[in-house]
Amino acid sequence: MSKKINIVTLGCSKNRVDSEFLSKQFQTGGFVTVHDEENSDADIVIINTCGFIADAKEESIDTILFFSEERKAKKNEKLIVFGCLVERYKKELAKEISNVDAWFGVHEAKDILGFLNNPFFQDKIEERLISTPPHYAYLKISEGCDRTCAFCSIPIIRGKHISKPIESIVKEAEFLLNAGVKEIILIAQDLGYYGHDLYRENRLFQLVDKLSGLDNLEWLRLHYLYPNKQIIDLLPLFKERKNLCKYLDIPVQHISDKMLSKMRRNHTKEDVLRTIDLFRNKIPEIALRTTVLVGHPGETEKDFLELVAFTENTKFDRLGAFTYSHEEDTFCYKNYKDSIPEKTKIERLEIIMDLQQNISESLNINKIGKSLKVLIDRKESDYFVGRTEFDSPEVDNEVIIENSDKLKIGKFYNIKITGAQPFDLEGAVENAIQ
Numbered sequence: 001m002s003k004k005i006n007i008v009t010l011g012c013s014k015n016r017v018d019s020e021f022l023s024k025q026f027q028t029g030g031f032v033t034v035h036d037e038e039n040s041d042a043d044i045v046i047i048n049t050c051g052f053i054a055d056a057k058e059e060s061i062d063t064i065l066f067f068s069e070e071r072k073a074k075k076n077e078k079l080i081v082f083g084c085l086v087e088r089y090k091k092e093l094a095k096e097i098s099n100v101d102a103w104f105g106v107h108e109a110k111d112i113l114g115f116l117n118n119p120f121f122q123d124k125i126e127e128r129l130i131s132t133p134p135h136y137a138y139l140k141i142s143e144g145c146d147r148t149c150a151f152c153s154i155p156i157i158r159g160k161h162i163s164k165p166i167e168s169i170v171k172e173a174e175f176l177l178n179a180g181v182k183e184i185i186l187i188a189q190d191l192g193y194y195g196h197d198l199y200r201e202n203r204l205f206q207l208v209d210k211l212s213g214l215d216n217l218e219w220l221r222l223h224y225l226y227p228n229k230q231i232i233d234l235l236p237l238f239k240e241r242k243n244l245c246k247y248l249d250i251p252v253q254h255i256s257d258k259m260l261s262k263m264r265r266n267h268t269k270e271d272v273l274r275t276i277d278l279f280r281n282k283i284p285e286i287a288l289r290t291t292v293l294v295g296h297p298g299e300t301e302k303d304f305l306e307l308v309a310f311t312e313n314t315k316f317d318r319l320g321a322f323t324y325s326h327e328e329d330t331f332c333y334k335n336y337k338d339s340i341p342e343k344t345k346i347e348r349l350e351i352i353m354d355l356q357q358n359i360s361e362s363l364n365i366n367k368i369g370k371s372l373k374v375l376i377d378r379k380e381s382d383y384f385v386g387r388t389e390f391d392s393p394e395v396d397n398e399v400i401i402e403n404s405d406k407l408k409i410g411k412f413y414n415i416k417i418t419g420a421q422p423f424d425l426e427g428a429v430e431n432a433i434q
Contacts, residue, residue, distance in 0.1 A: 004032040006042035011050025013138040019048045020128035029118035035131035044078045049085035053325035060085045068099040084157045126172040135410035136183035137176045145189035150264045150331040163198040183219040192230035212241040221245040227275035245389040251291040255310040256303040287390035289318035295345030296324045297336035318396050319356045357422045364420035374415040399425045
């Protein structure tokens with residue numbers, strides 16, 4: 001019988017793609033692979049870790065310890081750990097946790113294959129076994145990051161920005177579409193930097209143009225774009241391509257020019273405001289998502305109140321916030337003290353999120369009575385859950401729909417919005433979309 005591998009993935013969607021690639025390689029080599037299977041009877045467990053901030057590192061360590069204990073009880077043949085946490089702390093982890101057979105960094109996927117005597121299949125590098133629901137998938141267009149944000153450990157972990165060739169990305173997208181995927185979500189640490197290393201010029205427009213022209217692609221969604229020229233260059237495509245979701249994720253992090261400078265963000269308050277105004281004027285229906293960081297070294301009460309005012313005035317459709325984490329080897333760690341008390345950080349986070357909850361609820365109430373195109377993601381007890389083009393999976397609003405025999409997961413429907421919650425909508429089926 002074929003041996004079974006359970007691949008457990010922590011952290012971001014980029015990690016998920018790495019795990020899906022490994023899964024396809026192992027399946028091609030004759031293994032049976034599953035993702036994040038609870039109470040698994042797997043012979044081998046592989047954990048893909050996250051090491052971005054303190055909470056993520058703690059979750060990764062807890063998961064390793066859990067499966068280390070599980071291994072003793074279930075007598076799994078092997079326990080393998082790889083990814084971002086290992087890239088940063090391999091020696092320390094190996095010293096402290098003995099019940100792990102092998103540790104691999106973020107760029108050592110081939111070594112994991114070799115460790116389990118699985119060949120590397122070059123002809124499968126654009127193929128994956130997706131672990132998301134089969135109607136949507138993430139597509140990573142580059143590795144690493146060339147930015148030097150003061151608080152961020154990603155360049156330390158993932159290295160310099162490396163773009164994948166357009167031809168390879170298109171092949172991967174075609175593979176996903178042939179497998180039944182309806183929505184492709186482009187991801188990278190910075191989509192806007194795509195192509196600079198490979199083509200000596202930005203090629204994001206050309207890439208999005210090619211992908212949005214593929215047959216059977218219902219939605220193409222863009223994640224993580226900085227407020228710069230590259231994002232503005234995409235405006236014509238947002239107008240012309242119906243399958244390019246009217247959705248943008250622009251992680252601004254702060255709005256105070258002093259804080260943006262301390263964070264080494266390489267954009268200003270004026271850049272942010274100009275980009276937002278331009279897109280909202282040219283594409284009024286667009287949903288804007290952002291992320292903000294509170295408690296960064298040097299953030300005064302005045303700086304924070306400027307961020308609060310910006311959040312209140314801008315009314316982002318979607319907003320996530322997190323507190324500053326003092327990460328080893330970052331610019332902040334070497335040059336600033338983690339001077340703001342944890343209590344203050346949490347208080348500021350709660351203020352921002354309470355404000356965003358009110359904003360989100362108000363925006364949702366305004367959608368009552370409207371008919372929206374919704375993609376059904378899953379069924380839960382006596383109702384279905386879906387999303388509009390204005391919402392990304394796992395992080396944004398959902399549409400809760402009363403149970404109906406007409407609905408099928410992975411299909412699109414016109415849904416009339418009948419109710420609103422702070423972060424969700426309620427609706428009823430009008431008709432299916434062919």
